[in-house]
Amino acid sequence: MTFDRHRRLRRTATMRSMVKETTLSVADLVYPLFVVEGKHIRNEVASMPGVEHVSLDELPKDISDIQELGIPAILLFGVPGAKDDVGSQAYADEGIVQRATKLIKELAPDLLVIADTCLCQYTDHGHCGIIHDGYVDNDESLSLLVKTAVSQAAAGADVIAPSNMMDGFVQAIRQGLDEHGFVDVPIMSYAVKYASSFYGPFRDAAHSTPQFGDRKTYQMDPANRLEALREAVSDVNEGADMLIVKPALSFLDILRDVRNETNVPVVAYNVSGEYAMIKAAAQNGWLSEKETVQEMLTSMKRAGADIIITYFAKDVARWLKEEQE
Numbered sequence: 001m002t003f004d005r006h007r008r009l010r011r012t013a014t015m016r017s018m019v020k021e022t023t024l025s026v027a028d029l030v031y032p033l034f035v036v037e038g039k040h041i042r043n044e045v046a047s048m049p050g051v052e053h054v055s056l057d058e059l060p061k062d063i064s065d066i067q068e069l070g071i072p073a074i075l076l077f078g079v080p081g082a083k084d085d086v087g088s089q090a091y092a093d094e095g096i097v098q099r100a101t102k103l104i105k106e107l108a109p110d111l112l113v114i115a116d117t118c119l120c121q122y123t124d125h126g127h128c129g130i131i132h133d134g135y136v137d138n139d140e141s142l143s144l145l146v147k148t149a150v151s152q153a154a155a156g157a158d159v160i161a162p163s164n165m166m167d168g169f170v171q172a173i174r175q176g177l178d179e180h181g182f183v184d185v186p187i188m189s190y191a192v193k194y195a196s197s198f199y200g201p202f203r204d205a206a207h208s209t210p211q212f213g214d215r216k217t218y219q220m221d222p223a224n225r226l227e228a229l230r231e232a233v234s235d236v237n238e239g240a241d242m243l244i245v246k247p248a249l250s251f252l253d254i255l256r257d258v259r260n261e262t263n264v265p266v267v268a269y270n271v272s273g274e275y276a277m278i279k280a281a282a283q284n285g286w287l288s289e290k291e292t293v294q295e296m297l298t299s300m301k302r303a304g305a306d307i308i309i310t311y312f313a314k315d316v317a318r319w320l321k322e323e324q325e
């Protein structure tokens with residue numbers, strides 16, 4: 001025989017498990033949470049079954065579930081009660097994210113709170129910065145993003161995750177955090193963020209659909225690969241501690257490139273559309289949710305992700321726990 005016998009290593013479950021190259025672990029997962037103003041609110045997002053808007057009085061239940069499942073971190077998104085053209089609720093001391101952060105750090109000091117730093121949920125026009133003559137003004141937006149990041153750190157956020165895609169945001173935020181004494185608060189930068197259709201369900205959840213135009217003058221063209229490397233390199237040079245690639249599933253090649261070209265932890269964002277797609281197929285009985293989700297997330301780790309942000313985090317944590325029992 002002259003051919004190789006690859007099936008030798010696949011014969012039994014024990015053998016397969018010994019030669020497994022990639023393992024999914026709850027320690028890698030970040031669960032996104034949407035907090036809203038008001039009381040007694042727990043509303044499911046229609047396009048994201050299982051994902052809810054939660055008011056602060058309801059939040060302790062979610063936090064204890066997350067902790068019980070051993071999930072180490074949450075990514076916090078705020079849905080404010082009021083919006084204006086400068087997104088002032090994003091950097092208000094009593095803003096929804098600021099209050100939620102304080103509460104979570106009291107309830108669960110060890111749970112990492114990652115604050116998403118952006119303006120689009122807070123602006124009435126739904127863009128991620130300030131508008132001048134119909135165009136998102138880069139440099140003016142930076143000062144508001146710095147204010148947002150500093151107020152989040154002051155509220156106790158452990159990590160700042162700027163998702164706005166303005167040029168120079170990492171440098172500006174790093175400088176702002178340092179000047180306010182937050183030298184030890186890391187930046188998890190949404191360095192490589194594509195202008196993607198896969199964010200549709202999130203925009204329902206966060207009420208952040210742009211009221212005119214689109215995000216293509218600041219988010220990246222899905223056709224581009226070298227541009228992703230330029231973005232990643234800029235952010236590392238400006239002081240990013242971790243880099244996010246987003247979305248993950250259609251951009252696994254980019255995840256691998258960023259892993260190979262940089263030496264900081266790389267984060268895959270398994271976005272809302274990727275979640276909705278699998279949920280819908282599973283609800284129709286067209287896919288097995290558990291197997292498909294695990295395959296999808298394992299592929300992100302295999303592509304080079306150290307950390308995965310996913311709306312499936314609680315499900316995965318539960319499945320992994322069941323397997324151990």
Ligand code: PBG
Pocket residue numbers: 116118120128163164198199200201202203208270271272273
């Ligand atoms: C805010 C932001 C978005 C997402 C995370 N932060 C939406 C957008 O850029 O339109 C998307 C997350 C998801 O789809 O799960 N800028």
